[in-house]
Amino acid sequence: MSKRLISQSILKRMQDYIEGEECGLKIKAQYVDGVVFPPSDAQLLGQWFEYECTGALPPYDSERIPEPIRLKNGNLSKAYERMSYQVANYKALLKHYDVKIKSIGEEIEYGDARGTTDIIAEVDGQIAIIDLKASGLIRDKWNPLGWEDIANSYKPKMKVLTQAIHYKYIAKNLFQTDDVPFYFWIFSTTNEKDNRIIKVEVDEDEYTLHERVLTDAKKYLEETLERGFKAKPSMLRCRNCPLAHSCKEKTEFAEVEKVYYTSQL
16 A cells, blocks of 8 residues: 555545545545645635734645735725734734644644644643634534534534544654644634634544544545546536536536425325
């Protein structure tokens, strides 16, 4: 088996691929061939916010310094002005919790797993990982990417939790310690007064499970690379895909959806 390491991003994308929610051609282009896709407006805003907080440059595009959108009069646009207040909130939180930053953008690896941390810091006397998020879903309970009730026992939000489990698994083994605290610091993109800190604690059995997930994911990825990723076109995905201009598998029309109804019990 190859030395290819598994990031939390590829874990989530491969799960989306298995569930038919992501196109294999896009995954291969981005995570195997190294194609850099143009960021969305939301991603650009988040990258600028993180750069202003930590000085970190965008992943996969480290030569580009994030720039804010400005109005004709030179003032920041409303969205960027809002996040400039959140930069001040971030700095105030660092001071309030006496967070001592040790590194920014550090790569960590263990076994088949890899990750790039936003911040490694000393928090309450312990080495911890802090991940910054700029989100419009900070109080959203129902969206899979919403930050309310993320560890619901009935339906945990794995699109959010996978990153925390992955990084804690790596850090626990890499630093040879029982636990490395992991925090999401989330800053609202719609309300400059709203932010929250979520400390994710993981049951010990989840680390064993995650190790199996990594092994299975790597095997599945290698097998899929051998037989070829499959296109999974859909009208909306294709219309928003950077590869659409040259993709022979794209579709421009809605598929016919079948529903079956009966009143008979």
